[in-house]
Amino acid sequence: QSALTQPRSVSGSPGQSVTISCTGTSSDVANYNYVSWYQQYAGKAPKLMIHDVSKRPSGVPDRFSGSKSGNTASLTISGLQAEDEADYYCCSYAGNFRGVFGGGTRLTVL
Amino acid sequence: EVQLVESGGGLVQPGRSLRLSCTASGFTFDNYAMHWVRQVPGKGLEWVSGISWNSNNIAYAGSVKGRFTISRDNAKNSLYLQMNSLGTEDTALYYCGKDRSGAWLDAIDNWGQGTMVTVSS
Numbered sequence: 001q002s003a004l005t006q007p008r009s010v011s012g013s014p015g016q017s018v019t020i021s022c023t024g025t026s027s028d029v030a031n032y033n034y035v036s037w038y039q040q041y042a043g044k045a046p047k048l049m050i051h052d053v054s055k056r057p058s059g060v061p062d063r064f065s066g067s068k069s070g071n072t073a074s075l076t077i078s079g080l081q082a083e084d085e086a087d088y089y090c091c092s093y094a095g096n097f098r099g100v101f102g103g104g105t106r107l108t109v110l
Numbered sequence: 111e112v113q114l115v116e117s118g119g120g121l122v123q124p125g126r127s128l129r130l131s132c133t134a135s136g137f138t139f140d141n142y143a144m145h146w147v148r149q150v151p152g153k154g155l156e157w158v159s160g161i162s163w164n165s166n167n168i169a170y171a172g173s174v175k176g177r178f179t180i181s182r183d184n185a186k187n188s189l190y191l192q193m194n195s196l197g198t199e200d201t202a203l204y205y206c207g208k209d210r211s212g213a214w215l216d217a218i219d220n221w222g223q224g225t226m227v228t229v230s231s
Contacts (some may be wrong), residue, residue, distance in 0.1 A: 001172060003154070036217035038155070045224065046147075046155065051210060051217035089155050091217070097169035099145070099157035099215040 001094055004029065004102035011108040017078040020105045022090030023071060028100055030071035034093035037066055037075045039086050040104075046089065050075060077107070085109040112136040112220040114206045119225030124197055130225060132189040132206030137220075140184035143167075143209035145218055146191050148202035148227075158204070159191065163212035173199070196229045203227075 005023040012018040022029065022037075029035055035053045038046035048057055050066035053073065063079045073092070077084055090102040118130040130146070146158040159170045159180040168180055179192040189206055203226050207218035 003156075034214070034216050038218075040155075045205060045221040046218075047221075048217055048219045051219070057219060091155075091157070091215075093215045097160055097162065097167045097214055098171070099160060101147075101155045101157055104154040 001028075001098060001100050004090055004092060004100055006088075006090060006102040006105045008103070009106045009108065011110055012077075012080045013110045014080055014082060016080050017076060018080060018107065019077075020075045020088055020090075020107070022073040022075070022092075022102045024073070024092055024100070025071055028071075028092040028094040029068065029073050031095070032093040033068070035066070035068055035073040036091045037064075037073075038089045038091065040089065041086050049088075080109055082109050112208060114208060114220060114222035116204065116206045116222045116225035119204060119227045121228045121230060122196055123231050124229055126196055127192070127194045128196060128227060130191040130193065130204055130206075130227070132222060134187045134189065134206075134208065137208065139182075139187040140164075142212055143214065143216075144182060144189045145207040145209060145215070146180060146189075147205045147207055147218070147221075148200075149205070149224075150202045156202075157215075160209070160215055161189070162214070167213060193227070196227075198229050201227060201229045 037050040203224040208220040
């Protein structure tokens with residue numbers, strides 16, 4: 001099972017919107033609506049930001065949104081804030097109880 | 111409050127074994143699937159293994175299949191990872207994670223702080 005493909009880095013200015021893509025295959029992203037997104041600060045455990053493609057857990061700002069088209073899922077952060085600077089990982093169910101993560105994207109707020 | 115506390119990490123020689131534990135509290139442990147996820151310092155996350163609420167569904171990443179064994183003891187609110195034939199490529203921080211679902215990988219909504227495993231001679 002190969003890792004999902006994410007851009008290594010993205011950047012944006014405060015107030016702008018950024019989108020992070022996550023490309024998989026017909027065996028994972030395209031075939032299941034169990035795509036999740038995680039935010040991770042250096043030295044900290046990951047935090048769930050989006051589950052089931054587009055659902056936000058309680059407490060996650062509505063600036064974070066998720067979507068999916070075919071074998072590509074996306075995380076969009078609108079109204080970018082300095083505190084959003086972190087690493088972001090996507091994850092998809094890959095069948096047979098297996099999971100697969102993306103390689104991660106470093107978000108820089110300029 | 112959900113708490114997941116990993117233990118059992120440390121320095122081990124190549125070819126040896128190690129058993130990780132994760133003690134859970136703050137939720138009904140036997141209602142949820144659980145996972146192990148690892149991260150090489152400075153690198154990305156890698157899903158390692160998952161187990162359903164009743165242990166009927168178990169899966170492993172290809173990189174550890176045949177060497178690692180996941181298990182759980184619902185009476186003790188504990189998750190385990192038995193790691194055999196360890197190689198330097200297994201050096202990583204190992205996280206325990208709680209799934210939103212009981213029976214498959216939906217999303218990991220709570221994470222421990224991790225336990226570091228270093229494989230070196």
